[in-house]
Amino acid sequence: MSARPATEGQAARAVIIAVDAQGGDNAPEAIVEGALRAASEHIHVLFVGRAARLRELVGGAPYAEIVDTPDVIGSGDEPAHAVRDKPQSSLVVAARLVAESRADAFYSAGNTGACLAAGLLTVRRLKGVLRPAICVVLPSQPRPTVLLDAGANAEVQPAHLRQFAVLGRAFCREVLGVAEPIVGLLSIGEEPGKGTPQVIEAHKLLAADLGPAFYGNVEGRDLLNSTVDVVVTDGFSGNIALKASEGAAKAVLGLLKQAIAQSARAKVGALLLKPDLVRVRAALDPEEYGAMHLLGMNRPMLIGHGSSGARGAENAVRYAARAVSGHLVEAIAARLGDVASGPVAASDPAPRAPA
């Protein structure tokens, strides 16, 4: 088995994404379909999974290669045990290929906890990172807001929240192309004294570190109105805020659908509105950004929703490639040093747009 795709001449410049082809409810079909759409001269895909089926799905597609693994980690498996007990699972092998530099980034729509565990065991934390965080791009309008931590750490200390700001800002700069990302701290009131003791202390740290790039506290209602570029919070509140937002959006669209079904007049109205309703749904679709990013690791690691379809897989692979070519990990490493040695805002070098 050679992990490098066949097109050796371009391999030096192409980005290689290790894709857990067995991860997620729609694996391997939708995952392969989507990832192949993203594959190109510049983005090579390494599909990790059961080769017999993958060969049928990949066919002779260019810029793609298959790594055969017998095992699969299920969505219900206990993460730490599964990673230990199934070293030949597609998820663990994909992580190992990245750890061994045979691929540049990892993507799986499988068991989130297992992705975290495999990441910590093989890809490992970037030096200086206290806690990796799950970073999710929220479809706020007119511009996206990234939220972290969305669930990796149920409890955090103020120093962790401080680092999450570094991770989130680097992500905004290198992957989303935001020149000077503004950070908000999720709390239950705008005043600096609102929240838990951890949040109140983090407010002070962030104000000192970021100066004008720190907006102050934001509230749950600010997640989708583009008030800030980065929202930092603990993984418990972040996960709940994310899922509450998704649930509320779904509830509103569900109510609308129900209302429409109740009269002929409404049905005609809905028909006329259909392209617009489709656009609203698309704007809110988590597949738009494909996956969550586990930030603070030695390589980009992306974790898709279990329900990811082809569109999600395609976008995840594209964003993974962007994280690699935008040198996200290197940018985080450089910023971590800045924070350790004092305020970073004043001495920020000019931001760089993503490749």
Place this chain on the structure above:
Amino acid sequence: MSARPATEGQAARAVIIAVDAQGGDNAPEAIVEGALRAASEHIHVLFVGRAARLRELVGGAPYAEIVDTPDVIGSGDEPAHAVRDKPQSSLVVAARLVAESRADAFYSAGNTGACLAAGLLTVRRLKGVLRPAICVVLPSQPRPTVLLDAGANAEVQPAHLRQFAVLGRAFCREVLGVAEPIVGLLSIGEEPGKGTPQVIEAHKLLAADLGPAFYGNVEGRDLLNSTVDVVVTDGFSGNIALKASEGAAKAVLGLLKQAIAQSARAKVGALLLKPDLVRVRAALDPEEYGAMHLLGMNRPMLIGHGSSGARGAENAVRYAARAVSGHLVEAIAARLGDVASGPVAASDPAPRAPA
């Protein structure tokens, strides 16, 4: 000044609600208008505020009386100081009237923190209540879900979460008329081992107390899908979940509005859909339930959103009256004893519908 309304003959059976007529962005006009709509032979309203203006607004309306107070607590005032420094403010006087049994329940759309502080100082906690909690009725479909704590306690212990279940179930029974309310614990995964150490411990307590009436963990997405009747959580996560849900619903409706504005076809469609859109908006309107309930006090206390309009005030007064006639406080007191002495589910007396 006599706190009892003029209609002495009925006073013995009528419920008296003390209304902070100066609280909220739309006070006193909208508050008076709404509360007067709820006033009846059975519900008497005691308006507390600046009498000169209130007399103009109340006119000679029946079942209403005015208590003159010179001071007002602003929405931006520091709660504890404001309550101490303004004993003659409408908010504090309204709370005191309730504490002195000259009214049966309290309603204010003013400064939430000041309502809490005034409540703790005058109305006081019910004996045995560790922490009062803010309980909000979420407009989930097909039936409402109550969430507590929505912001009174940024940090809680497992024993507090356990009591919140008692408060929330009593509210569901006595005010919403739910026979056997099912409780969910907000966490970041369905498994009992997911969440913070406090949540994991609370899971055990709730399972032991409630038996089959405990659903287990719920997630942020379950707040609006009627999975359970009562969701218990700490005030930090609860406040964030509530505001994130509100923000997401607003964002979806905003996107829809934006989309509609972009074409003549869409505008015609929207016109046809208008009655349905209005219904969707109404179903999600926080004014439907009027106010949040501060549970665990010696008397029903309701705190409205600062933006409350006449509809919110009207419904708040109606729900306050229902809490009184449903003997909510007495029901909570009785249940608290049950929990202290062991599991309550098996020996639950037959539930009672609200008056």
